Amino acid sequence: MKTGLLLNIALALLMARLKQSVVAAAGVTFGIAMFIALISFMTGLNKMLDSLIINRTPHIRLYNAVAPSKTQPVDRAGEFAGFRNFIQSVKPKDEGKRLYNASRIIEAIKADGRVIDVAPKIGTTVFFNSGTIQLSGMIDGVDVHLEQKLFHLNDNIIQGTISDLGTVNNSIIIGKGLADKLIVKPGDVVQVTTPDGDIATLKIVGIVQFGIAEVDDVQSFTSIQTAQKLQGKPAGYITDIQVKLKDITLAPVVAKEYARLFDMDATDVQTANAQFETGTTVRNTIAYSVSVTLLVVAGFGIYNILNMLIYEKMDAIAILKATGFSGNDVKAIFIQLSMVLGVVGGIVGVLLGYGLSLIISHIPFETSALPTIKTYPVNFGVTYYLIGIGFALITTYLAGLFPARKAAKVDPVVIIRGK
């Protein structure tokens, strides 16, 4: 009941300066709303940008890299042990890109609890024949079902679907840039020449677009079986194993582990795409610092108004103290006053922030990178709303604390004798 009384007094003092109070609360509202709108929008964009690359990239990729033999003949010569050897005469051996025992490895990785799923891939370079010109390109032979499950390839296929690769024999989905150059559309056939000189005819069932010209100009997809046939390889032929983990942060550790275990090369997503991680961090930092600045400014507004209020209400403070309210009671009154502004401003701010986010999420946004996205991406994460409210409370508490401490120290004798 006592806290109720203090709150009651705080509210009465607030009412005395209703206009300024509203302005002060509006400062908080604005700060919180901008924080939420900004951070939702930023993280929404971040997620989209990440998904452009990170979602399309396996967390771990296992492959055979072409590398020189690690032990050169000179290393084996006893008399040069301890010398710095720089003669590298043995060239890389042609082992091919084939992964041996791939199906067993895939099964072993699938059994690992940290793994979502594993998808095999065959990567090969080809030439697309268009009249007399040959355009170089890449064909990825993929497992239709797993590719969609792990990498959402359908999001980027603007004509046709990935499942057509499984149902139509000798089919191919080619990049938008490539299709434009070859002047082909789904239903047409395209002739390709493999590195070994074989020529094959493939039927186009779809067009894919990543929004990155260099990729769209060369990339195409086909089913694993077609890729194997194309290269004249047996059914077990696979060049890459792509792994998706439940926790992406584990990728570097697990990659090393697999490289040792299966004796092949492994790259993790963090190493392969370091720049995206950096971009995300920078954008988040910008969003947070702008919002925090807004809230701090709002906090100063509250601080100002409370200071003014204290000077105006000196008499009231003096008489409260004279009639038995302690310094702590007076302090509590002014902190509560500030917190009321914070709570009211914060709640309105959250609603306004949600409204702004909704508006942003309805603004048309056409990007060639993500054909399925039509409006700006906004992340409606509850966390940001909680952070917003939390920050409103902390700011207003601090903004109230200093004036409140001043009010607590008011000496009633000085005020009363001064009259």
Next chain:
Amino acid sequence: METPVLQAININKYFLDPVRFRVLKDISFSIGRGSFVSITGKSGCGKSTLLYILSTMDTDYEGELFLDNEALQEKDNAALALVRNQKIGFVFQFHYLIEEFNVLKNVMLPAMKLGKFSNEMIEQKAMQHLKTLGIYDQALKNASQLSGGQKQRVAIARALINDPLIIMGDEPTGNLDKKNSDIVFGIFKEICLENKQTTLVVTHDPDFAKRADRIIQMEDGKILL
């Protein structure tokens, strides 16, 4: 002799600004229960200073002070606030009503702070006091809508709400005309007689001072007997 309500022993007080100056010099006296005492003297003789020390609001003094047999000089600010709340009622020259509240709420505030009774009981009690003071009909008005004399009566009602042992007044009639002064004086007198509450009033109004049971005359920081 019965135990005094208020006892001061060798109170000394210094002002440090602009130079060290001894305002109160070895003040000792005691006040018995239910008496009406006035402190009087010329401007600057230290009578208000003494009152603020007695009221526990000024803690910067030397000497010993007992209220209801409790030593006050050892208590911290929070404890003193409680003492003021429970045992002392104040009436100042200026009314110090809080404009944001109505008359009734102003009177109720100290009791709500004490929290000894429910709000309904406090309201009843406040109305009772307002009735005795003849401003019952103003209870729901805002403090700023009242006349000077009425405001002062509200301030008295506020001082009485917690049934304090002692009521202290600092020139309570200083801003009032003769008629209102008489009314206020009458009220104080009645409080003393009927409720057996002690009243201690600082005034430089000789008429007012003369009518008290006991007059403490001060000059240059000393008590003249």
